[in-house]
Amino acid sequence: MGWWKSRHSVAEAVENDVHKNDQRSSEASADAKPLLVVEGVERTFQVGGQPLHVLKGLHMELKPRQLVMLRGRSGSGKTTLLNMIGGLDQPTKGHIFFHDLPFHKMGDDQRTKVRRKEMGFIFQAFALMPLLSAYENVELSLRMAGVPGGEWKSRVEHCLDLVGLAKRMRHRPFELSGGEQQRVAIAKAIAHRPSLLLADEPTAELDSQMAAQIMAVFQTIIRTEQVTICMTTHDPTILEVADHVYEMVDGKFI
Numbered sequence: 053m054g055w056w057k058s059r060h061s062v063a064e065a066v067e068n069d070v071h072k073n074d075q076r077s078s079e080a081s082a083d084a085k086p087l088l089v090v091e092g093v094e095r096t097f098q099v100g101g102q103p104l105h106v107l108k109g110l111h112m113e114l115k116p117r118q119l120v121m122l123r124g125r126s127g128s129g130k131t132t133l134l135n136m137i138g139g140l141d142q143p144t145k146g147h148i149f150f151h152d153l154p155f156h157k158m159g160d161d162q163r164t165k166v167r168r169k170e171m172g173f174i175f176q177a178f179a180l181m182p183l184l185s186a187y188e189n190v191e192l193s194l195r196m197a198g199v200p201g202g203e204w205k206s207r208v209e210h211c212l213d214l215v216g217l218a219k220r221m222r223h224r225p226f227e228l229s230g231g232e233q234q235r236v237a238i239a240k241a242i243a244h245r246p247s248l249l250l251a252d253e254p255t256a257e258l259d260s261q262m263a264a265q266i267m268a269v270f271q272t273i274i275r276t277e278q279v280t281i282c283m284t285t286h287d288p289t290i291l292e293v294a295d296h297v298y299e300m301v302d303g304k305f306i
């Protein structure tokens with residue numbers, strides 16, 4: 053059994069009463085049990101001694117194997133919500149459950165453990181190590197995730213093949229186009245087999261053809277890696293491939 057099969061061990065270590073239902077084996081369906089639930093989430097920052105209400109009572113769900121988009125203007129609160137979902141920040145009010153774990157109650161260390169094992173992140177700027185090849189960049193993420201060395205080669209090759217870069221594994225980021233660099237970043241983000249991939253404006257730096265390629269890769273990895281993807285976007289042209297779009301205006305869904 054591969055290391056990634058024990059995907060509930062972190063959750064179990066964090067909280068013993070986690071429901072053990074591996075949703076990956078089931079087909080994506082509107083009836084499936086959610087992977088993540090956001091209930092009445094609010095986030096208020098103190099700015100210059102005044103409260104700034106950024107998220108104003110949000111409810112949402114991410115079901116297994118869905119591609120969900122958060123759409124909204126700059127400043128509407130998309131990144132703030134993505135940070136909550138990824139356990140990087142906590143709500144001022146409300147609940148976030150991930151695999152039934154109460155993220156809103158857990159400490160930083162507990163959330164970090166869950167995040168490292170269960171989540172992958174993709175950013176607008178590709179966040180690759182410039183001196184490492186595509187292969188070495190993906191391998192690095194397996195190394196950092198504590199995956200046994202004997203499993204690296206096949207997993208790195210598999211992930212780069214999935215994103216269409218099997219023939220460019222030895223190229224360094226500056227030898228790749230923006231779209232190719234983003235595909236390396238995707239391979240890196242899925243290498244440790246997360247159940248949830250979070251992407252903040254992953255197509256913002258790309259032209260429409262490259263953006264379409266990224267969306268095609270997302271659809272492939274949802275099917276083959278059985279991951280759920282939640283991404284933010286400004287781009288109206290890519291919304292049609294989403295299973296669900298949450299439209300955000302001034303900290304609320306409309």
Ligand SMILES: Nc1ncnc2c1ncn2[C@@H]1O[C@H](COP(=O)(O)OP(=O)(O)OP(=O)(O)O)[C@@H](O)[C@H]1O
Pocket residue numbers: 097098099104106124125126127128129130131132133
């Ligand atoms: N740590 C913080 N402290 C104070 N204000 C913050 C903080 N983080 C975000 N904000 C404010 O919250 C609002 C929403 O920001 P956020 O980055 O979530 O928007 P966004 O929809 O992701 O925008 P963009 O598309 O430009 O990234 C902005 O007014 C921002 O200035």
